[in-house]
Amino acid sequence: MKYVLYTIIAFILLVVIAILEANYGKGYMFEAAYKVQQYITYDEEDWKNYEEIKKNQSIYSKDTNFSIAYSADDFFPIDTIQSFLPExxxxxxxxxxxxxxxxxxxxxxxxxxxxxxxxxxxxxxxxLLEYIKENVILKIGNCYINPKKDGNFNCVSCMVVALDKTSKKEAVESNVYSVLKPVYDFYQSSENDRWDARDITLQIPYDYDLFNKFK
Incomplete structure (x- = not known):
């Protein structure tokens, strides 16, 4: 008796679907047929799983037009070859x-x-000038085109290393990295204009060649 009742309900629903399909275009038939199949075959556990899936979907799709605020630190290249890394x-x-x-x-x-x-x-x-006056010079590594020009003529993103002027090795004993970051954007306001710097806005690979060269 229960099966006959479900069959009648399913038939009525399919008739309604066909009418909607004819009036509102494609898509209704498949969606509604799936609903019919759910009501006929789902048990209590299936419905619980279905509701949980719908709940999770609503959490992640409520607002797809959001923006995430990144700091410059989020774009710092990381040396992934190191044997030990904090969590x-x-x-x-x-x-x-x-x-x-x-x-x-x-x-x-x-x-x-x-x-x-x-x-x-x-x-x-x-x-930075105070460290350069002491015994530091800067070298830049591979640069990549940065499309985030913000109205400037040109913009690139590059890693930077500080060297000891005497040894021509990385100035690891200097406190220069308290001021100097590992990567920056460099931009020109107009063609042939001087280069200016800003916080990094593009994720680029770690420049192993640059740092290995001056170890």
Whole structure:
């Protein structure tokens, strides 16, 4: 008797669906047929699972037009070859591992080392100059085209290393990295204009060649 009742209900629903399909276009038939199948075959556990799935979908799809505020630190390249990494860095490494650098384009036009150094002196409001006066020079590594120009003529993203002027090795004993970050954007307001620096806004790969060269 229960099966006969379900069959009658299903038939009535399909008739209604056919009418809706004829009046409102494709899509109703398949959706409604699935609903019919649910009501006929789902037991209590199936319905619980279904409701849980719908709940999770609503959480993640309520607002698809949101934006995430990133700090410059979120874009810092991470040396993934290190044998030991703190837990927070491991998470960052995983984020980078699944990231896609295939769309990055190496920059042909980028600042010379001395131009990048001048830009960073200005950006750090002179703090970097104190270290340069002591015994530090800067070198930049591979640069990538950054499409986030913000109205500027040109913008690139590059890693930066601080060197000891005497040894020409990385200035690991200096406190320069309290001021200097590992990566920056460099931009020109107009063609042939001077280079300026800003916080990084593009995720780029860790430049192993740059740092290995000056170990």
């Amino acid at each position: 927070d860095i491991k998470k960052e490494r995983e984020r980078i591992r699944v990231g896609d650098f295939n769309n990055l384009k190496p920059a042909v036009h980028f600042p010379k080392d001395i131009e990048a150094q001048r830009a960073l002196i200005t950006f750090t409001e002179g703090e």
